[in-house]
Amino acid sequence: MKVATLIRAGMLALATAAAPVAHAADMKTIAISTIVEVPSLMDGKQGIIDALADRGYIEGETLQIEYQNANGSMPTQQQIAKKFVGNAPDVIVPITTPTAQAMVASTKDIPIVFVMVTDPLKAKLIERYEQPGANVTGVSDAAPIGQQLNLMLEFLPDMKTVGFVYNPGLDNALAALAVLKEEAEKRNLTVVESAAPTTNEVILATKKLIGKVDAVYVPDDTTVVAAMEAIVKIGWDVKMPIFSGETSGVERGAAASVGLNYYAVGRLAGDMVADVLDGKPVGTIDAVIAKDLNDKFETLINKSSAEKMGLTVPQSTLDAATKIFE
């Protein structure tokens, strides 16, 4: 009995000691974390910070930002989640799916605004997009694959088959495939899959598509994107048009891409964070899919590379492009 009482007393003491620390009233605090630092994620982070600044939450003046990068380690990510919850910031902003899951598992009280999560429903971060309820909302960065197909059809109006090179081990690649199939069906297109579990297998996977497809779509898939130059080379050699789901792929030789502007996606999340800091309950803020908000795109064209793949760039497409590589 006595031991039990002691333990109970000890636990209560711990519970009291760990109660969230109050912050100075004039300075708001947010805590941002990501599992890894890659350019698109860092663009998103900058977007968040800039959007907050536009709303009067300026870093170092009216806003204190804690930032942590888990360096690819989930256990470290877990420790970061605990650190954040212990510091009790006004809002936690996780970038990427596993980061968001660790944060959501760690607190039911502190508002969370996630960003760069492809499918927040599947990740169980929220139960619905509209008025998600609990302490979580955020922005999905699902790729604008329908728009991507439209862009490809501008180049190739007679296109019937689309090749898809991807790593079946990546969530976003699988999600992209599902959407691609759906969107392709609407446009009477057939998708031909070619799996490349590692970067070394990308060349083979691309060559398997030669003669079978009218064009190849390379998703935002780190494994496949790593071999973008090799894919482009094949496209040049056999006049097979290569399109990229990731905008940075265009500079590396893909014919064209329409993609999310991650900075703009970050700004969406930053506005949500500002809403929470203004006092709006986080559960009343609708979660959004960035691609459904139509001003978040950028269209990039690599003119010389497209010509080497046997394409002529339609003038209308050129006119609509946000960036053209000669």
Next chain:
Amino acid sequence: MSLYEFLGTLETGFIFAIVALGAYLTFKILDFPDLTVEGSFPLGAAVCATLIVGFGVNPWLATLLAGGAGFAAGFVTAYLNVRFNILHILAGILVGIALYSLNLRIMTGPNKALLGVETVYSAFEGWGYPGYIVNPIFLGILVLVIKLLIDLLLATGLGISMRAAGANPAMAEANGVNVGNMKLFGVGLANFLTAVAGALFAQIFGAADAYMGIGVIIVGLASVIVGMSVLPSDTIARATAACIIGAVLYRLAVAAALNADFIGLQASDVQMVTAVLVAVALIVQQSGLSFLKIFKRRSND
């Protein structure tokens, strides 16, 4: 560091203490450097998450079955080594690579959310204390129980045969110990523990993820080595205790790195800071030991 963060550090530390105990069995007892764990840790997470979410299996049973899957993985690694003479490191790498694909199959994708479902930690929710207090206590007790069971096992005839098989295979063989069988069982058991740790981690992390295993082997070995340098381990009981201490110290090093921003370090420096802290701990400990020796020698004079 807030208390919340400290308890979270213990929580993760205790989970990785289970990995460290597995690494101790393979690395120290069997002299079998086992890289399977990079795959069996996420395997445990994947099996557990899929059973709980997909099949509604009781989380405790799911965790145990995850351990069973881990045992099978370790068994295959040891079998490749024992039966086909494939170098132990290579056998572990091969099984680890295969497990990556297998985990994707099991989860039908690279990530399986475990948020909002019943987990082993749910059992303590009714006690009225928040999870951040109860979970580390539960995990601490669990690690202690596992440690004691390993201590007991290594004192049995089977355990002594295992130790002999690792220490001197030729002599063990001459004394009638089937070294191959010891490896099959020992590496299997180590991966059982790793997979259980993976399952426990996934349930606290809120998801199983295909990339969860990255660096697990390094953390496991570092925990064993750091622990043994801090606690001289001339007996099995002290060695297993050292594994637990080492795992917690490693997590504390990471926590210290996460809190190192005041000296101008960036978030991306965490890995380097962790490595430096572990190295410093080892160096200080070694010099400390030699001080102790000098002191002893003087007092003997």
